[in-house]
Amino acid sequence: MKVDELDLYDYKTLLKRAREQIPDYVFEKDRFELPPIEVIIEGNKTIIRNFRELAKAMNRDENFFAKYLLKETGSAGTVEGGRLILQRKISPELLKDRINSFLREYVICRECGKPDTKIIKEGRIHMLKCMACGAIRPIRML
Structure with missing residues (x-):
């Protein structure tokens, strides 16, 4: 092999050429943010007012998301008019924690x-x- 041919296969040159072929959005570090969770406690019920908006932001089915939250909080509940109504008092901090665990398990890619x-x-x-x-x-x- 000639010296000129070796330059074609130089590591840095190959790396630069490979990076140029990768789309720009791969290198962007957008941070995924949910809308703020709106929780209201009325008597013995806890209501997530923007439940539909949260499910839509995560691109997940409302019923699947509701089933997860009901199971994780140990509560009965229903989805009515874009809200999730839980049949017991649950602290907003606990709900935020359970929503974050749903994100980690069912929404966010562990690789990227x-x-x-x-x-x-x-x-x-x-x-x-x-x-x-x-x-x-x-x-x-x-």
Whole structure:
């Protein structure tokens, strides 16, 4: 091989060429933020007023999200008119903690940290597929 041919395969040159082919949005560090959680406690009921807005921001089904919160808080409840009504008093801090755990488990990609994921079913197994990086991992369904 000639010296000129070796320069074509120089590590830094190859790395630069590879990085130029990657789309710009991959390098952006957008931080995923949910709208502020609006919690009201009325008597023995806890109401998340912007429940539909939260589910839409996460790109998840309202019923699936509600089922998760009901199970994690040990409460009965219903979704009515874009609100989630829980049949007991629950502190806003506990709700925020449970919503954050839902995000970690069912929304945010563990590989790249982006919220661009979908829940897909392969056979009998549900998987979380990242549309940004292509990572796939199994998740437990409720």
